[in-house]
Amino acid sequence: MIDFEHEYLVIFVECEATSLRFFVDMLGFNRDENIEIAGRNCPILQMQNGHYIILIEKKITEPEHITLVTDDCLRDYHDFKKREIEQLGKPEYLDAGLAISFYDPSGNKITMLESRDYTDA
Amino acid sequence: MNSNEIISELTYDAYFTEVTGRYAVNAVFSGEVDYTIDKRKLTLVPGSFIFLNDDTSYAHKIASDEGVSRISIAFDPEYVNDFEDSVLESDAVLLDQPEGRRRDRPRLLESIYPLQGDIKYNLMHLSKHVDNGVDDQLLLSEYLNHCLLNYYHLYRSEVTSRKASLNFLNGTTKNEILKRLCVAKDYMISNYNKNIRLEDIAEVACLSVNHLLRTFKQAYQQTPHQYLTKIRLRQAKYLLRNTDRPINEIVDIVGFECPSSFIRLFRNSFNVTPGKFR
Numbered sequence: 001m002i003d004f005e006h007e008y009l010v011i012f013v014e015c016e017a018t019s020l021r022f023f024v025d026m027l028g029f030n031r032d033e034n035i036e037i038a039g040r041n042c043p044i045l046q047m048q049n050g051h052y053i054i055l056i057e058k059k060i061t062e063p064e065h066i067t068l069v070t071d072d073c074l075r076d077y078h079d080f081k082k083r084e085i086e087q088l089g090k091p092e093y094l095d096a097g098l099a100i101s102f103y104d105p106s107g108n109k110i111t112m113l114e115s116r117d118y119t120d121a
Numbered sequence: 122m123n124s125n126e127i128i129s130e131l132t133y134d135a136y137f138t139e140v141t142g143r144y145a146v147n148a149v150f151s152g153e154v155d156y157t158i159d160k161r162k163l164t165l166v167p168g169s170f171i172f173l174n175d176d177t178s179y180a181h182k183i184a185s186d187e188g189v190s191r192i193s194i195a196f197d198p199e200y201v202n203d204f205e206d207s208v209l210e211s212d213a214v215l216l217d218q219p220e221g222r223r224r225d226r227p228r229l230l231e232s233i234y235p236l237q238g239d240i241k242y243n244l245m246h247l248s249k250h251v252d253n254g255v256d257d258q259l260l261l262s263e264y265l266n267h268c269l270l271n272y273y274h275l276y277r278s279e280v281t282s283r284k285a286s287l288n289f290l291n292g293t294t295k296n297e298i299l300k301r302l303c304v305a306k307d308y309m310i311s312n313y314n315k316n317i318r319l320e321d322i323a324e325v326a327c328l329s330v331n332h333l334l335r336t337f338k339q340a341y342q343q344t345p346h347q348y349l350t351k352i353r354l355r356q357a358k359y360l361l362r363n364t365d366r367p368i369n370e371i372v373d374i375v376g377f378e379c380p381s382s383f384i385r386l387f388r389n390s391f392n393v394t395p396g397k398f399r
Binding site for chain 1: 237
C-alpha cells in the first residue's frame with residue numbers, strides 16, 4: 001500500500017525483469033512491494049536513503065533524465081564502481097551539490113544528486 | 122601502499138607534541154583545539170580547518186568539559202605527490218612518464234581555512250564513516266582524494282587569487298605579504314572573542330598598521346575589522362544553532378560590546394534576527 005508520508009518517483013522501463021535486476025542487484029535498492037497501476041503489478045523499490053521509486057513497464061520512445069536524491073554521493077559512487085555499473089561517470093561538483101550519472105537498461109539517464117547548501121558560509 | 126591516518130573522535134582532554142612527517146588537514150565540528158606551531162599560537166574553532174605541511178612540527182591541546190568533536194587527517198607525503206601527479210599533470214605528461222614526474226614535495230601556505238562548501242560535506246561524511254567503523258580502504262581513499270581535491274580548489278580562491286589581487290609586481294613580495302596577512306587572519310580567528318587592537322594584529326603579522334590595512338583590503342576586499350566582525354557573527358551563528366545559551370551571553374562570548382549592535386549587524390548580514398534564526 002502506498003504510504004502518503006513518502007514521495008514516490010516513477011521510472012518508466014522497457015523490461016521490468018531486466019530493470020529489477022539492475023536496480024536491485026546492481027544498485028542495491030531494496031525490493032519493497034508491488035502496487036497495481038492500470039491493471040499492472042508494478043514493483044516499488046526503496047533506495048538506501050529511504051526514498052521510493054516505482055518501476056512501470058512500457059514502450060519507451062524517448063529515455064528520460066531522472067534525478068534521484070542521495071545523502072552520500074561518494075559512498076554511492078564507490079559502491080557502484082565495485083558493482084561495475086557501466087557508463088558510470090566520475091563524481092561532478094555542480095551548483096546544486098555532488099552528482100554521479102549512469103544509464104539504466106532502458107536508456108534512462110540516472111543522476112544521483114547529493115544536494116548541498118553552499119550559501120551557508 | 123601509503124600510510125594516511127584518519128582520526129575522528131570526541132575528546133575531552135588530549136595533548137600531542139612534535140607532530141610532524143605528514144600533511145595535516147584538521148577540522149573541529151564542536152569545541153576548540155589549541156595549536157602551537159613554532160612561536161605561533163592558534164585556536165581552531167568550529168567552521169574552520171587548518172592545513173599543515175609535512176615538515177612542520179606542531180603541538181596541539183584539547184581541554185574541554187563539553188568535549189571536542191574533530192577530524193584529523195594525516196596525509197602520507199607520497200600520497201599527496203601521487204595526487205598532484207594524477208590530478209594536476211596533463212594526460213600527455215602522465216603517458217610519457219607513467220611513474221609520475223619527480224618534483225619537490227609541495228609546500229602549501231599553512232593557514233586556517235573556512236570549513237565550508239564541499240570540503241565540509243566530504244569531511245563530515247568521512248568522519249561519520251570512521252565513527253561507524255568502516256574500514257574499506259578504497260572507500261576511505263575516495264574521500265581522502267576528494268578532500269585533497271576540495272582543498273586544492275579552495276586554495277585557488279583563498280591563496281592563489283588573493284595573491285594575484287595584491288598590488289605588487291614582484292612574485293616573492295606577493296608571497297611574503299600574503300603569508301603575513303594569513304598570520305594576521307589566523308590571529309583574528311584564534312582570538313575573535315578577545316579585545317583585539319589593530320596594533321596587535323599588525324605586530325604579530327610583522328607589518329605596519331598602514332601596510333596591514335592597505336594590503337589586507339587588497340587581498341580580502343574588506344578591512345581587518347570587517348573580517349573580525351564576520352568571524353564573530355559566524356561564531357554567534359554557530360552558538361545560536363548549537364547551544365541553548367541566552368543571546369546576551371553569546372554577545373559576550375563572541376566579543377561584541379553590546380547586544381543592540383550585535384542584533385543590528387546579525388540582521389544586516391543574514392537578513393534575520395538572532396532570535397528568529399535560533
